[in-house]
Amino acid sequence: MGFSHQRTTTLVGLVLLLSSLLSSCLAAVPKPRQALDLSDYIGDSHEVARRQDPGFAGYLGVFFLGADPYVYFYLSNGNEALSFKSLNRGQPVMRPTKGTGGVRDPTIIPGGGAEAGKKWYIIGTDLHIGKTSWDAAQRTGSKGIFVWESTDMINWVNERLVVVEDNTAGMVWAPEAIWDPAKGQYLVHWASKFYPTSDPRHTGNPSNIRIRYAYTSDFKTFSTPQTYINYAPTNIIDLNFLALNDTTFLRFMKDETKKTVFAEVSTTGLFGKWTRPGGSSAIIQSGVEGPASYLDNKNPAKVHLLLDHYGADGYRPYESTNPASNSGWTASSRNAFPANLRHGSVLPVTQAQYDALRAKWGS
Secondary structure, eight states: OHHHHHHHHHHHHHHHHHHHHHHHHHHHSOOOOSSOOGGGGTTSTTOGGGGSOTTEEEEEEEEEETTEEEEEEEEESTTOTTOEEESGGGOOSBOOOSTTSOEEEEEEEEOOGGGTTTOEEEEEEEOOGGGSOHHHHHHSOOOEEEEEEESSSSOOEEEEEEEOSOTTBSOOEEEEEEEETTTTEEEEEEEEOBOOTTOTTOOSOOOOOEEEEEEESSSSSBOOOEEEEOOTTSOEEEEEEEESSSSOEEEEEEETTTTEEEEEEESSOTTSOOBOTTOTTOOSEESOEEEEEEEOSSOTTOEEEEEEETTTTEEEEEEESSTTSSSOOEEOOOTTSOSSOEEEEEEEEEHHHHHHHHHHHOO
16 A cells, blocks of 8 residues: 555656646747737847947938939938938939939938948939830830949949849839848849730730849849749739848838738748738728838837828828737828928938938038
8 A cells, every 4th residue: 555655646746747847838839929019029139129229319211202203311300200301402412314314212221241331322213204104114114223322321422223124024113122131132122014025015915013133242233133022913012121130021012903001021031931910901001102111219119111192292101019910000290290202211320420411411
């Protein structure tokens, strides 16, 4: 009877130990979530906050203005994410001398890798709609990307128009770029539609518009372009990325067929698995285009998103601390946000950069 009691005690102890281990394992399993809350990344090794230099003291906005296809600079009023004033007395900082003589959709790109903090690029669409029509611009438009570069964000040099697509493409629209840490190069992307080689004049029916991409280290030489997003028969344009860490990215884009903007998220890199929170019909807003996202300098859990109300007064700001939810966005205050800004981008700047920009072009 003593042996039986000892065995029973041992078995009970073993059961309790296994139960405790199982509970610990289950507690360690992450709970599934339908949307990406930036607060999940605050405090861990991949926190969003590390993307925001504590020295950031403001924002530089780069836009075009409606019928004026040139590059305009706007500087924030202090470190306020939604308050901007025009620089250079409201005149363009850049007027293209090549291609069509017009640039739309300008994007300012901070250097990555060895160029981080040492180089910046501005790229844009080669299109002056006043000299053509929307139909012609999509059938026989420019196949190139405008590029300017700078080592101080003040002096912009080496204007060039780099051809990235062959003659089967109808156009190259809304180019942007992001540093890909997995590749160690810039991933450049744009929207194009294509015509069969049997239709060299592009008079017939084209493909749907898809997102194309290529890699570059210097915005002079590009790899052979490939298709990045093809949601045929849907037309997709205006892709915009926001990096949260080295493997987690948001991407915003316009469904040109339905005229809506929506978000997708990947936690496994730029070429990982992308999901659309809320399902295939979830959107952020309709009747808009040109999404431009940026983190808040003072609150790293907040993301700002500019959406171009192209049939009205241009960019209007939105914000969220749950930016991949699609439904988690609210309209921001527009009290200090300029009207009539069109598809562009916003970049956080340090105090030294802010002061230099104001000294160079401030009114």
